[in-house]
Every structure is written in structure tokens, then in C-alpha cells.
Amino acid sequence: QVQLVESGGGLVQAGGSLRLSCAVSRNIFSIDFMAWYRQAPGKQRELVARITSRDSTLYADSVKDRFTISRDNAKNTVYLQMNSLKPEDTAVYSCTVAILPRTYWGQGTQVTVSS
Numbered sequence: 001q002v003q004l005v006e007s008g009g010g011l012v013q014a015g016g017s018l019r020l021s022c023a024v025s026r027n028i029f030s031i032d033f034m035a036w037y038r039q040a041p042g043k044q045r046e047l048v049a050r051i052t053s054r055d056s057t058l059y060a061d062s063v064k065d066r067f068t069i070s071r072d073n074a075k076n077t078v079y080l081q082m083n084s085l086k087p088e089d090t091a092v093y094s095c096t097v098a099i100l101p102r103t104y105w106g107q108g109t110q111v112t113v114s115s
Contacts (some may be wrong), residue, residue: 002026002104004095009109012085016113020080022095022106029053029073033098036069036080038091038111048093049080063089085113 003025012018020036028034035050049059049069057069068081078095094108 002097002099004097004104004106006093006095006106006109009093009111011112011114014085014087014113014115016085017081017083018085018111020082020093020095020109020111022078022080024076024078024097026076027073028071028076028078028097031097031099034071034078035096036078036093037096038089038093039108040088040091043091045094051078082111085111087113087115089113 005023006020008018008020030053032053036048037045038048039045047060048063049067051057051069051071059067066084070079090113091111092108093111095106097104
């Protein structure tokens with residue numbers, strides 16, 4: 001069983017920054033798909049960013065040039081640096097990893113951006 005624990009959420013004013021962390025309970029060196037999703041109230045969950053084992057990244061259009069996903073294999077941790085936050089970024093952010101044939105999810109962390 002793989003466990004993911006997110007941290008770093010909170011309340012921030014518009015224009016501010018937060019860094020989310022996702023600690024994984026196993027070595028992540030070979031995990032090819034690691035990602036952050038978010039779900040706002042009344043909306044569907046959406047992909048925010050993903051990173052592969054070769055550090056190839058992909059971002060939602062709404063967060064490009066503001067968010068950065070990264071991974072630290074030595075710490076078995078995936079990060080999401082969020083800058084220039086907007087009220088519409090308010091959501092529960094969850095990390096996920098794919099270790100085929102299964103995917104694993106963290107419990108989520110709340111990010112609230114006030115205007």
C-alpha cells in the first residue's frame with residue numbers, strides 16, 4: 001500500500017504564493033506519472049500539473065506560467081509551487097501517483113485565495 005500525504009495548503013491573499021508538498025511512502029524514482037489535481041466546490045476535479053520520471057511537465061492552461069511542479073526523488077516528494085494566486089485557484093488540491101495497474105491519492109489539502 002502506497003500512502004501520499006499532502007501539506008502546505010492554507011489561506012492566502014490574491015497575488016500571494018504557496019508551496020504544496022506531497023510525501024510518498026515509497027521510492028518515487030521509477031514512478032512515471034505524478035500529478036496534482038484540484039476540485040473546487042460544485043466543479044469537476046481537474047488536472048493542474050503532472051510530471052514524469054524524466055521531468056517532463058504538463059500544465060493546465062489556467063495555471064501556466066504561475067505554477068511549477070517538481071519532484072525530489074531523494075525525499076520521495078512532489079511539489080507544486082503556486083505563484084500569483086487568484087481567487088479562482090481556491091480548491092482542494094490532491095496529489096496522485098500511478099503505479100500500474102493502480103493509482104493512489106492523497107487526502108487533499110485546502111487552498112483558499114481571498115480577493
